[in-house]
Amino acid sequence: MSELVTGEAVALELRPARLPSRALAVLLDLAVAVAVYVAVTVALMVSTASLDMAAQTAISIAAFVLVLVGGPITVETLSHGRSLGKMACGLRVVRDDGGPIRFRHSLVRGLIGVIEILMTFGVVACIASLVSARGRRLGDVFAGTLVVRERVPVSTAGFVPPPPPWLAGRFSGLDLSAVPDDLWLAVRQYLTRMGQLDARVGWSMAERLAADVAVRTGAPAPEGVPPAAYLAAVLHERQAREARRAYRGAVAGGPTGFTGHSHPAGHPPPTDHPSSAGHTATGPVGPPPANPPVVPPTASSPENRPEATGGAPSDTRNGTGFVPPA
Template structure:
């Protein structure tokens, strides 16, 4: 038995650290979309009033007025949203208000192609249907993706989330000598993630479940550790995590120091 994890929604870094890439909720996404819709309509009304004024002073004839009207629609509901989204790297005024940003399904930044597809389909599903198509598709998809997101391969990611207070794992008392000689290899990403989740939520588990999960995770981690100390499974998991963290931090510090020394030599040359 293991802790429930939705692997399809999980993005892991190279050291099995889960990137906080939560999709924004349906209600917040709808609120952001309404803000962007109102801005689009406001820009269009500004074009309309400008067109009426230009018509009154004789600048436009009938043919020019029709061209102007089409241009106003295209600029207000397609060009402006796409330009803003590209310039702000997946954000808009509505998304800023609700703390969201459009990203690719793999968590990467979007480009012009993604924004153009979203904007083009947005004219249909957001403006021409007053958001009804977007509401239906958003309510039926796990990440609240509208039709444009499904075609472009994007979703709205939450970027304003409460900071998680995490305490670094401390080596259990009495295991310093073991840590000095222990060979602790890098754990598989999924296993490292499960151990991290278990340690962070162990206090909320029932005693029996806590012991059972600790035993199972310790058994899976055992092939990567030598020697195995005669300690409870949960203590072993804490020790493994602490040793790996300490050694990886030290390795990163050495790599940074080496890079600085190499850079300094190149500058002097």
């Protein structure tokens, strides 16, 4: 992947097109252009048979320039970088900042392409594309453009495994404010790709990332917890906090400005009258009950967790891919 930075300082990840796909697209474009050029030349020869040799030569040169040079420029300008060959190969010409190209970009690419593609049979273009880190030919360098792939295969990586059930809520009191965003990104990338890594390499990476997170949080990882499971639990705790913060912000920013019940439009909320002092809409106001109702403990209560009761956690993986400690 190649990172491009737009004018608004937004980083774009694009996949540059390499020499094989670009060469196939150019061959398709040249085949179409040559077929059109041959048809136009035959039509001109029939229609200008009565002219002298100089006039026929001038018309042939004009047809060559208009069809083989002006045609690709016009097609790339009108299609915003997608010629017939590039559409067939899933490619597109874009600016260095990722934006669509304009006429001046197509003009520079087309004029230099006459030299490095037509006159040298593509040798110069191939060498320049092989030398360039992003596969650009000379026309792309002078025009400030880049050929990228539009049809990128969908990656199966991207699923972050949930933490093991026996770690749920264990890091609720951990301070995560000192962990930088790039470390969170590294943890997420590791968790999405740990199934594709070698066992020893993945274990060493998990240990290093867990140590970095422990240094930022000021609390070491619990003993006996695998580093990958620790990372998954900490990342899950961060995501849960972000979700709760976003929910509270959405509730506080509602249209009525109240976090409780809203009232119909045009009807203000009821006000208290002297005659109704000590009463509310639901009944009289009085002291709280002496014996509040007892809420039965749930499975997620701290006293019912495996580590609080002292019992050994059950091997409930539920597809997380993590094994509880022995």
